[in-house]
Amino acid sequence: MLGVKLVSENLVLEFGNTRWKLGSVDREYQVTLVGSGHDLAQLTDLILHVAPTFVGVASVAPPQTVLDLRHALADSGVELLEASPEQGFGITLCYVDPSRLGVDRWLTLLAARYHGANQAAQSHAIIDAGTAVTLDVLNANGHHRGGWIAPGFRLMQESLIQKSTRLRVSDNVPDAILGEGTEAAIHLGCQASLQGFAHTAIQSAEEALGSPPDCLWFTGGDSGLINKKALQIAAKTQVIERPNLVLEGLAQWLSFKSPPRSF
Template sequence: MSWVLMDIGNSRCKLVITSEDRYQVLGKRDWDNQEFAETHWLQNLSLMEQRHTDIQAILIASVASDEIKDKIKTFCQEVFSITPEFLVSRDLYASAKKDLTNSYDKPKALGVDRWLAMVAGLERQIGSDTANQPFAVFDAGTAITLDMVDKEGRHLGGHIVPGIHLMQKSLFGDTGKIAYGAKLDFEPADSSQWLGQNSLQAVELGTYQAAAGYLQVCLEQLVAKYQVKKLYVCGGDGAGLMAKVALPEELDWQDCPELVFEGLYYQHLNG
């Protein structure tokens, strides 16, 4: 038997099929949300249903509105004849060997993608030689988030800052002269450049440096202040940013693009 895991963001849906017995990717697909148009979503879901006929559960991570969730629920019921479960952040996640506790006064207010990434991080810690050490999760997507968990499994808190593309969108959308300059000369930067020679390049390179600079400070603080030795990295820009910073020698990091899916699996598995 298998489960459908879905991570629905602001612009795209990512879907994974996993075995019920253990987290194991049996199939995957992603698509643009296209404002949750019915025909578009039914086509994409039907393709997965045709390839995997033993679906028993549909688990979803999404911060969409209740109206959008109702649409997705209807799509899933039509294609799979299953009502999906929308997972939420909790005050406590209890694994077999260690608990994860939420630092927020109102646990559900913590973004579910952040929470599930920490759930997955905890499970990875349990199965490693750093089981009794603190860890952190760095997710560089539309927003950049950082979350810290101590050796007792307590979430200490985190950061939310604009992602690279969100910073670029803000500059081009809210500053007319920059947008005008980018339209006049739209030659993108190449990989050898550090300084932009037109407005488009200046924004591209500058926002990337801003994100990398933030990450560098975070890595230094995680090691010096919290003695973190393990960092789990996800999000489309995560691994690229890690390649641009000076990594403290005490810190080990793993590129984990499916971290939220792993969290979906474990939270459902452990109730």
């Protein structure tokens, strides 16, 4: 127990492989997004402006990123508490070495397992469409059954550009089923891959669990590219879209470090 005292403004921070996301945590451990970006100086300013006691941090970026932030916040009185995956908190991780599991993936498991009140005995499939697109499956007993990692939407596009000579992408979002030009064909093709990932993830989660998951979660910056209505989702499955699921998991982790009474 770290004895974390939550005051009204404590922060949670995720460093993904594309960008950082900063959220504030209220007394009920609810998260509101404060900002996101790439620039460490901007992030430092945001944190110093709020002047929290604690910042819960989860990073899958290079270790130097968190070291740089620690350096920038030295002497500010702000304490960084970095989460890392471990067995416990009602979740049994299937990895032989749990430290190899992405902390972002682990935190989505925590967020899913503890969402709402008294709903822990549910099964979950979690799709996070970020730099990478990931699937994680958690059964109703809290056993992490494993998951998938594949290139995310931008990464698929970038690898096409890097490994070919004639391909280009654009930020235009085509309003079409089939592309009538290179950029539209790439956008729609990569989006179809993401859709196919989600489609097969739902089938495989059901196969691994023995029945459809109680909850199907979508998070990550590109989750909006997945057409949920086109997926075959069982009637019993609740579809939950939470853009900040990793930050919510971090807030949950902080709550385990300190009961909410200590304001």
